[in-house]
Amino acid sequence: MSGDGTVGKAMDVLDQVASFGRPVRFATLLSVSPYPKATLYRFLQTLTRQRLLEYDPDQQTYAVGLRLVRLAHAAWSQSSLAPLARDHLDRLSAQIGLTVHLAQLDNGQVLYVDKRNAAQPVDMFSQAGKVGPAxxxxxxxxxLAFLQEDEQARLLTQxxxxxxxxxxxxxxxxLKAELDAIAARGHAYDREEHEPGIICIAVPILTDAGRVLGGLSITGATQMTExxxxxALVPQLKATARDIADDGAAWRFPGQEPLQQTGT
Amino acid sequence: MSGDGTVGKAMDVLDQVASFGRPVRFATLLSVSPYPKATLYRFLQTLTRQRLLEYDPDQQTYAVGLRLVRLAHAAWSQSSLAPLARDHLDRLSAQIGLTVHLAQLDNGQVLYVDKRNAAQPVDMFSQAGKVGPAxxxxxxxxxLAFLQEDEQARLLTQxxxxxxxxxxxxxxxxLKAELDAIAARGHAYDREEHEPGIICIAVPILTDAGRVLGGLSITGATQMTExxxxxALVPQLKATARDIADDGAAWRFPGQEPLQQTGT
DNA sequence: AACATAGTTCCAAATAATGGAACCTGAACA
DNA sequence: TGTTCAGGTTCCATTATTTGGAACTATGTT
Known part of the structure; x- marks a missing residue:
């Protein structure tokens, strides 16, 4: 799949396990894996030793390991817009009282990095970390609509x-026609394209230079919302996106780099 | 550090980057890395290609990548107690109106996997995924108090x-003396041992066989709570822990394994 | 223009991964 | 109790990848 080096192969195996969404046995993995028995076996050993996987000796099953949760915490707080956008999301959510999503592109897919749900307390990971189709x-x-032509074309094919x-x-x-319309209009609709009964309105979060940082949306159910x-909420949505982008530009990581360490 | 195979080394590098808590430049990493320039360089390349790291060409910095957030979502929902405990936490939190933490042991450290905060909406990852000292x-x-002797001894040293x-x-x-007292008593105190002004009371979540699944705690500030x-809340805390453990035993992953695939 | 600093590429030597086959191990069956 | 079998695990010569010193390039500095 990715095929670069041993690390790439190990990651394929990890993804494979993750994709089952539940603990799996060796034989089950073997049947869907391109690798021979001994090779797959050693990968599972290595990944388990690294605590990227967890092995349950009773059930003889492998599941994705908790070390990833720790690493993800780091990823979320340093590579995602979420910490930056936090206050802005709170404010927007309080103003409009509807569900708000903050997302970023990851490998051509939508990765939800934060969410505000007016009704009940936040769903945690069960929403942040979730991926969806772009x-x-x-x-x-x-x-997608605000990506550069070549990048957009590349992602459209995949x-x-x-x-x-x-x-x-x-x-x-x-899709391409729709994207062009979105680029002209400045915001996107989802008219029950992913889930029946669910509509939403979304805007990109752009740097001054026009680079896509992420996206922001407001979701409603057709039963309750037109x-x-x-x-009518687009102006507020756009303003929030603008605020997030500005913060991102201003902030660009506090203190940047410390003094260079010269020693060993 | 871990030193098993290429994957282990790559993970060391990944941890290294994560430990900075902000984007870092090549030279900075090099100065703290045991690997020579070319080797470190290639690792960073590989990890970036795998989207385990993200490279910012403008700043020439590496940061932990979003792919981890996706994997963590899988880990969280299949290897952690969180999905199982969710409803129980909601109920407990509603009853007592104080901050509740759900944690698991990961490599001798406490990994917080979920949290309920009475006052404001949940902190997301900024709390789930966080690690703390055990x-x-x-x-x-x-x-720790309810681990088997040998396991406990091993973790005490590290x-x-x-x-x-x-x-x-x-x-x-x-610590050992305290753990024995906790084991006898059935619950643990934190008397401002980690943060001044913060106290808490905690119980383990145990299987029928006595294996430690995780821990559950109620936190208060000395200013407001004695x-x-x-x-006085220990009975409710214990009952919740019991409920979570029972659910875990009953559930043990729905459907377990599907029919075996015999083909390629 | 010369210099430094940071990042990148090369390639022969060293090391680790590979996978076919043999070997366990426990469970089902006769 | 002996036999078979599938699911796991280990071995090891072959093969492919990683390694890292050194040479190189790009970019900014005095």
Whole structure:
């Protein structure tokens, strides 16, 4: 799959285990793995020793290890927009009282990095860390629309184009037309393209130079909300995106680098 | 450090980057890395290609990559107690109105996997995924106290024993005595041992067989809460721990394994 | 223009990964 | 009790990857 070096292969195995979404046995993994028995076995050993996987001796199953949660904490707090955007999301959420998502692009997919849910307390990881398709979500399309031509084209080819609902834009051509419209308009809609009954409105978070940092969306259910009502919130949404981007530009990591260490 | 195979070395590098807590430049990493320039360089390349790291060309810095957030989502939802404990935490939190933590042991440290904060909406990752010392936190001691002798002894040697406050038990001997008391009593205290002004009361989450699954704690500030008040909540805390353990035993992953795939 | 500093590429030697086959180990069956 | 079998684990000569010193390039500095 990725095929670069031993590390790449080990990561493939790790992804494989993760993709099951539950603990798996050796034989099950072997049956879907491109690697021979001994090789797969050694990978699992190594990953387990590294605590990237966890092995349950009773059940003889492998599951994704907790070391990843620690690393993810680091990733989330230093590479994601979430810490930066936090206060802004709180404010927006309080103002409008609807569900708000903050997302970033990861390998052509939408990665949700934070969320505000007006009703109940936050879902934690069960939402942050979740991935979704880029071609049929509001945030996904909003981000894709503002990428540079070549990057956009590259990502368009690697979408999976599954028609989740009758409204899903399931071809590259249809999507491209939509993206151009979004770029002109400045914000994206999701008209039940991913889940029936769910609509949303989304904007990109852009640097001054126009680089896509992430996306921000407001979600509603068709039962309770009209698209027109969401549309009315676009100014607030845009203002929040602007604020986040400005903070990002101003902040660019406090203190930057410390004095160089010259010694060993 | 870990030293097994290429994967182990790559993980060392990844940890190194993560430990900075902010984007770092090549030279900075080189100065603290045991690897020579070319080797470190290639590791960074590989990790970046794998999106375990992210490289910012403008600043020429490396930071922990978002792919980890995705993997962590998988880890959190399949290897942690959090999804299982969710409803129980909600209930406990609603009943008592104080901060509740759910933690597990990871490599001799406390890894917080979930949290309920009565006052404000949850802190997300900024709390879940965070690690803390085991020897001077309520949950940490509660978990250590109920480990098997040999495992406990092993972990006692690898604590770092920093005296955070005047109350910290900063020697293995003092800690061991405390753990025995906790094991006899059934719950643990944190009397400002980690942070001044912060006290808590904690219990382990145990299987029927007595294996430690995790820990559960209630935290208060000395300004607002007396230890006696926390003590009064022990029955509810224990009941919740019991409920979580029972759920864990009953559940043991739904459906377990599907039919075996025989083909390629 | 000369110099330094930071980052990148090369390549022969050293090391680690590979995978076929043999070997365990416990469970089901006769 | 002996036999078979599938799921796991170990061995080891072959093969491929990693290693790291040194040479090189790019970028900014005096």
């Amino acid at each position: 071609y049929c979500t509001g945030v996904g399309k909003a981000m 979408q999976s184009y599954h028609a989740f609902t009758a409204h899903t834009l399931a071809t590259p051509a249809a 698209m027109a009502a969401l549309e | 020897y001077c936190t309520g949950v940490g001691k509660a978990m 604590q770092s024993y920093h005296a955070f406050t005047a109350h910290t038990l900063a020697t293995p001997a003092a 230890m006696a008040a926390l003590e």
